[in-house]
Amino acid sequence: MSDLINEHDGADARSRILEAASALVAKGGIAALTTRAVAAAASVQAPTLYRLFGDKSGLLDAVAEHGLATYVARKLQTEPQPDPVQNLCEAWHDYVAFGLANPAVFAIMNDIGRAGPPSPAALAGIAVLRERVGRIARVGCLRVAEDRAVALIHAVGTGTVSTLLSTPKKERDAQLSLLALKGIMAVILNERAAASHDSAASLAIGLRAHLDEATALSPGERLLMGELLERLTH
Numbered sequence: 001m002s003d004l005i006n007e008h009d010g011a012d013a014r015s016r017i018l019e020a021a022s023a024l025v026a027k028g029g030i031a032a033l034t035t036r037a038v039a040a041a042a043s044v045q046a047p048t049l050y051r052l053f054g055d056k057s058g059l060l061d062a063v064a065e066h067g068l069a070t071y072v073a074r075k076l077q078t079e080p081q082p083d084p085v086q087n088l089c090e091a092w093h094d095y096v097a098f099g100l101a102n103p104a105v106f107a108i109m110n111d112i113g114r115a116g117p118p119s120p121a122a123l124a125g126i127a128v129l130r131e132r133v134g135r136i137a138r139v140g141c142l143r144v145a146e147d148r149a150v151a152l153i154h155a156v157g158t159g160t161v162s163t164l165l166s167t168p169k170k171e172r173d174a175q176l177s178l179l180a181l182k183g184i185m186a187v188i189l190n191e192r193a194a195a196s197h198d199s200a201a202s203l204a205i206g207l208r209a210h211l212d213e214a215t216a217l218s219p220g221e222r223l224l225m226g227e228l229l230e231r232l233t234h
Helices: 002-028 035-042 046-053 056-075 084-101 103-109 120-138 146-165 176-188 199-209 219-232
Strands: none
Touching (some): 002 035, 056 103, 084 120, 103 146, 146 176
16 A cells, blocks of 8 residues: 555656646756756655656656657647648648747757767657658658658758747748748659659658568568668669
8 A cells, every 4th residue: 555655656746846847947948957946846855856867867858758748649639631741741830839839848859969869759759750751651752761751851850940949039030941841842752753763762662661561571571672672762
């Protein structure tokens, strides 16, 4: 019984800490997140912070995950577009809007200078992006390899938000995000035209996206087929 109570208390403390830390970061940025400030706002002792999150880096990652999860939960209430290309476009606009509305969380997710692996929130965002790009590949509309498309979209999206955040609101280019999206789409998408000079590459990309479903092939055969299809995408 006492274990259940302690587990409940730990979950409650974690929730209070995340809410308090998120509020501090939203109001004053990453610099506002100090152990003393969070402990006071959440009504916990400093050792509780270390026990639940390890260190400040762990707490920052948890704040980013919390902010992203809250945002995604709201977005899940909206039905996705059946067109995978339109769905990706909407995801782009959502990502930019999220970054501009949550600059501190965006900074945590995309801290280029951080030691170790990317933040869990950033990895979760890339996983969602990879799934959306995969849908486009499976309908044969992708001009470049999936990994390259994901890397391009992530790089340009992060750069677009960073540029807008570094510009005073009154001076921001309202068309920058849209133009960046159009540029990316022009690079990664094809028109599915049979006579296109790169139609073979597009078909290879689409087939490669379905390769894991080819249960008639052995693992070795799928690996070989993947390598052959990869050559056709370049």
